[in-house]
């Protein structure tokens with residue numbers, strides 16, 4: 001096969017190169033795929049050249065940013081990987097509170113550059129995740145109730161389209177494309193540059209708690225009450241993880257491995273003292289078996305679980321939203337919590353609301369604005385012999401939780417084997433995504449993602 005890419009300035013890695021295996025590896029070790037070539041792009045022009053070449057040669061295109069796609073969309077057999085890792089620049093304009101980020105940058109690179117100026121972009125919680133995939137799916141994280149989803153901070157994108165042209169998308173230019181890029185995944189083109197608005201923040205107050213399983217109902221009910229309070233501050237975020245106690249620094253050795261609920265209650269408000277008092281009240285009421293209450297610099301918090309989530313593990317995920325955490329939903333959560341197998345697997349109960357809910361459901365391609373909680377079931381394991389059991393456990397957990405969910409799911413927490421519809425009851429969002437897809441990628445060139453097939457006839461789908 002011809003692997004000379006005209007007008008391409010970067011390196012092309014093939015099976016003949018000694019670093020081929022390292023270059024094709026992605027975070028989720030479940031996916032061992034062998035692309036024909038990996039095009040290591042250095043610029044938007046390189047991305048355009050790679051896209052044109054793949055189309056001319058009839059090669060499938062996998063777009064790779066941080067490589068954290070859980071269904072493994074960023075690597076493919078026989079096709080071309082458009083590798084964006086070389087596009088990792090981050091430039092902060094502190095005065096304008098804006099940052100321009102390369103399409104292949106990692107969250108850690110974004111956080112380090114913005115924190116140097118006391119600024120943040122609300123994004124995910126593990127620093128080796130890619131800005132690209134995370135942003136295009138929506139972007140949930142510890143600052144989402146205070147500052148919104150990652151897409152809510154997005155101001156503009158530079159995008160290489162399926163025909164190799166390079167355009168800008170924003171509220172002023174290609175508005176329909178800009179709408180789709182804010183929650184529709186990697187369907188519409190390759191984003192070579194993101195521009196975000198930043199917010200000021202340096203430190204968080206963090207309450208960590210562990211309770212054994214027989215106290216989990218009480219903990220979930222307290223989280224529900226805190227977050228359902230109409231006066232709940234945006235700065236307060238409740239997350240509970242139904243899992244075996246992990247070896248975090250504040251967990252006594254004898255508790256590690258005990259099934260229960262670990263909760264992180266985070267305060268991102270301006271007044272640390274106010275937050276600490278509020279978190280101390282929660283702790284004192286709930287008498288955790290193990291606990292910690294600390295002020296933690298934002299940058300330190302953003303890397304605290306990097307090792308727990310190190311690359312090379314296997315993962316399978318299912319998720320959905322609830323508008324209310326009903327007693328019946330809590331019953332289902334607790335029933336499954338008792339069956340967690342791997343010490344890395346967990347059921348996550350993530351509070352939403354706050355700033356997320358103040359954006360109109362039609363304003364971006366992330367329509368689940370009325371969700372109160374995101375219920376996420378990521379199984380994680382290291383021994384391939386456990387794959388069948390862990391996948392089955394995730395599916396069973398989801399089957400039990402699904403009746404309580406609103407329908408649809410979070411694009412970035414899709415397994416890849418569900419019906420390709422994250423929008424659920426939001427039919428308007430679905431129809432508009434199909435229209436944008438038809439306008440910008442009618443031949444479905446960008447189909448290795450949470451795919452939306454073009455609505456019109458003539459689509460390659």
Ligand code: FAD
Nearest residue numbers: 065066067068069073074103124125130132133140186191
């Ligand atoms: P990649 O595998 O490189 O890309 C995934 C897909 O995104 C690609 O197939 C492509 O379709 C698209 N894509 C990536 N970059 C571009 C680009 N520049 N232009 C066009 N398309 C692109 N999600 C959250 O919301 N919050 C979290 O806190 C969070 N934490 C996570 C922690 C871990 C350890 C993992 C594994 C995942 C986490 N996720 C989180 C999910 C994550 O958002 C998705 O897996 C996301 O797709 C990862 O983006 P990436 O660039 O690293 O992945």
